Amino acid sequence: xxxIPVRPGTRGPRxxxxxxxxxxxxxxxxxxxxxxxxxxxxxxxxxxxxxSAAETWPPQFVFRPTLAEFRLVFTGMGPFLTHSVIATVxxxxxxxxxxxxxxxxxxxxxxxxxxxGLFFFISTKMLPIVAAxxxxxxxxxxxHLLDSIWLLIILYTAMNLPLAIWMIRSFMLEVxxxxxxxxxxxxxxxxxxxTGVIMPIISPGLVSTALICVIFAWNELFLxxxxxxxxxxxxxxxxxxxxPQEGLYIAHLSAAATVASVPVIAVGWIAQRSLVRGLSMGxxx
Amino acid sequence: xxxxxxxxxxxxxTKDAPPAVDALDLDIKDGEFMVLVGPSxxxxxxxxxxxxxxEPLDGGxxxxxxxxxxxxxxxxxxIAMVFQNYALYPQKTVAENMGFALKMQGAGKDERARRxxxxxxxxxxxxxxxxRKPKQLSGGQRQRVxxxxxxxxxxxxxxxxxxxxxxDAKLRVQTRSQIAELQHRLGVTTVYVTHDQVExxxxxxxxxxxxxxxLQQCASPRELYENPVNEFVAGFIGSPAMNLQTVxxxxxxxxxxxxxxxxxxxxxxxxxxxxxSEIVLGIRPEHLxxxxxxxxxxxxxxxxxxxxxxxxxxxRLPGGGDPVVxxxxxxxxxxxxxxxxxxxxxxxxxxxHPVTGARLAG
Numbered sequence: 006x007x008x009i010p011v012r013p014g015t016r017g018p019r020x021x022x023x024x025x026x027x028x029x030x031x032x033x034x035x036x037x038x039x040x041x042x043x044x045x046x047x048x049x050x051x052x053x054x055x056x057s058a059a060e061t062w063p064p065q066f067v068f069r070p071t072l073a074e075f076r077l078v079f080t081g082m083g084p085f086l087t088h089s090v091i092a093t094v095x096x097x098x099x100x101x102x103x104x105x106x107x108x109x110x111x112x113x114x115x116x117x118x119x120x121x122g123l124f125f126f127i128s129t130k131m132l133p134i135v136a137a138x139x140x141x142x143x144x145x146x147x148x149h150l151l152d153s154i155w156l157l158i159i160l161y162t163a164m165n166l167p168l169a170i171w172m173i174r175s176f177m178l179e180v181x182x183x184x185x186x187x188x189x190x191x192x193x194x195x196x197x198x199x200t201g202v203i204m205p206i207i208s209p210g211l212v213s214t215a216l217i218c219v220i221f222a223w224n225e226l227f228l229x230x231x232x233x234x235x236x237x238x239x240x241x242x243x244x245x246x247x248x249p250q251e252g253l254y255i256a257h258l259s260a261a262a263t264v265a266s267v268p269v270i271a272v273g274w275i276a277q278r279s280l281v282r283g284l285s286m287g288x289x290x
Numbered sequence: 291x292x293x294x295x296x297x298x299x300x301x302x303x304t305k306d307a308p309p310a311v312d313a314l315d316l317d318i319k320d321g322e323f324m325v326l327v328g329p330s331x332x333x334x335x336x337x338x339x340x341x342x343x344x345e346p347l348d349g350g351x352x353x354x355x356x357x358x359x360x361x362x363x364x365x366x367x368x369i370a371m372v373f374q375n376y377a378l379y380p381q382k383t384v385a386e387n388m389g390f391a392l393k394m395q396g397a398g399k400d401e402r403a404r405r406x407x408x409x410x411x412x413x414x415x416x417x418x419x420x421x422r423k424p425k426q427l428s429g430g431q432r433q434r435v436x437x438x439x440x441x442x443x444x445x446x447x448x449x450x451x452x453x454x455x456x457x458d459a460k461l462r463v464q465t466r467s468q469i470a471e472l473q474h475r476l477g478v479t480t481v482y483v484t485h486d487q488v489e490x491x492x493x494x495x496x497x498x499x500x501x502x503x504x505l506q507q508c509a510s511p512r513e514l515y516e517n518p519v520n521e522f523v524a525g526f527i528g529s530p531a532m533n534l535q536t537v538x539x540x541x542x543x544x545x546x547x548x549x550x551x552x553x554x555x556x557x558x559x560x561x562x563x564x565x566x567s568e569i570v571l572g573i574r575p576e577h578l579x580x581x582x583x584x585x586x587x588x589x590x591x592x593x594x595x596x597x598x599x600x601x602x603x604x605x606r607l608p609g610g611g612d613p614v615v616x617x618x619x620x621x622x623x624x625x626x627x628x629x630x631x632x633x634x635x636x637x638x639x640x641x642x643h644p645v646t647g648a649r650l651a652g
Contacts, residue, residue, distance in 0.1 A: 183377035186344050187439075192365035192394035205381035 051259035059256035074260035085243035096161035108173035126167040176210030292355030292446040294318040300349035312503040325494030333503035370440035378424040385420040521647035547607030560650040572640035578616035585631030
């Protein structure tokens with residue numbers, strides 16, 4: 006034990022400063038959190054209003070909640086939801102299937118010029134997508150993939166792959182090299198090393214990578230809007246289509262947006278448990 | 291069962307830098323417990339990893355049981371390794387960890403379970419632990435699981451890379467004797483890396499001392515202690531370390547702190563033949579005998595370290611220079627500040643070349 010000399014008179018103010026600092030940051034954190042959450046809350050509340058109560062000024066806080074708008078949303082949503090699920094799940098699976106081996110080749114046993122490879126992947130994200138839409142359209146037309154769900158799967162995979170590779174690579178770098186050497190001594194081949202040793206350890210990282218891919222793919226609008234019409238139109242397009250040419254639509258749009266947000270929030274909620282688990286507890290020491 | 295041979299095996303990490311392992315020649319007999327010891331950067335771990343196949347060779351070759359394995363992948367070398375941090379698979383149970391290599395070899399489920407249980411019994415691992423995950427085990431248990439994973443394979447050679455360094459002092463001493471005893475029982479050739487010379491001396495049948503990537507000496511613990519070939523080995527083996535001081539030569543012997551200590555004939559002859567005017571004189575702490583005022587070597591005690599059975603005296607000799615350490619009986623050691631004299635037997639002295647560090651025969 007080390008005795009810390011306490012000068013009378015200094016302890017109180019310092020304690021107060023520490024306390025007030027902690028409280029101050031807490032207040033700031035709550036203000037920011039609420040500022041982010043309020044629009045979402047407003048959207049959900051509005052979704053339960055009748056259209057006539059949605060767009061009044063001052064806003065109505067007391068109203069008779071109704072599910073009418075939701076009923077309307079659900080009737081037209083079916084195909085859009087299906088397309089979104091297929092494009093999102095399909096592209097996320099493809100991203101993981103391609104991203105894990107790619108990240109392995111860039112981290113665990115790095116290929117020659119792995120730095121260039123890594124930079125190439127991220128450089129594809131530097132071009133604004135608007136600049137690529139023209140060529141993409143032409144290619145899609147020539148390959149007869151316009152308005153096809155396959156096109157969205159391919160594009161969303163390409164869109165998310167660079168980030169996924171960077172993320173998975175950083176998780177793989179955390180895997181202790183002794184574990185991989187032990188696996189090599191035990192006779193595990195490359196495939197077994199990835200599936201049996203690396204992937205179980207980085208599984209929380211893979212879940213968070215998948216979550217981000219799901220969010221990006223689910224919310225993607227620009228490509229879907231320009232390259233699909235009906236056969237592959239996704240949820241974000243449904244949101245746009247629920248804005249009518251005339252009349253009131255805020256409550257309807259809010260209901261549609263609420264429904265569109267639910268899957269992402271649900272996936273995030275489920276993934277949360279896996280995210281907080283430690284990366285490699287018990288492997289070392 | 292196999293012997294292991296390093297034949298001028300070298301490993302160079304970066305050009306222009308000295309090799310991490312420089313033309314290592316080492317023959318390890320079948321069933322022998324060989325300890326590689328040296329300070330950090332001496333190349334001992336690299337040498338072990340070369341044998342494991344985790345580090346490629348830049349020259350020479352490595353043989354296991356008369357088979358050249360230089361270019362054989364690790365899994366086909368029939369070896370098992372215990373890592374410093376154990377490297378247990380965190381998502382697998384203890385039984386799965388221990389049986390993983392067997393599974394990779396295609397052994398059946400029953401056979402795996404049987405051999406895992408056998409290894410667990412050998413290591414006094416409670417069977418209820420077999421279904422636990424590594425993070426639910428204590429440090430000592432993890433260490434034993436890591437040992438078990440090696441034993442289960444029934445390999446030709448065990449490789450151990452400082453397997454005790456993560457244990458606390460008491461457990462380390464316990465486990466040390468357990469490993470030595472187990473190795474004796476199994477009779478499997480073992481190469482063991484440590485930086486701890488006490489571990490090396492207590493466990494090894496023979497000990498190879500490495501420094502700067504070069505093998506300094508490979509001999510039995512007693513031989514290393516009694517006949518170190520050079521200044522490095524003399525200073526590294528033995529605890530506390532040998533007192534080494536550069537002293538001028540005179541007609542009668544070597545002059546340490548104003549006192550002329552007579553050198554044995556062959557030692558003086560070797561020094562003369564080498565044309566030296568000074569030598570590095572080495573005396574082990576246990577060979578400085580307190581002599582109640584009648585000794586030839588005087589000094590003042592500046593520090594007393596009580597170890598119980600012994601006490602270590604740090605003594606400043608007249609004329610300055612580094613203090614020497616002497617081992618005294620623990621019961622009534624001299625007090626700090628006391629003036630003491632020591633007696634040294636001439637045959638207990640070592641002499642080394644001041645430039646090359648080589649032993650001057652004595």
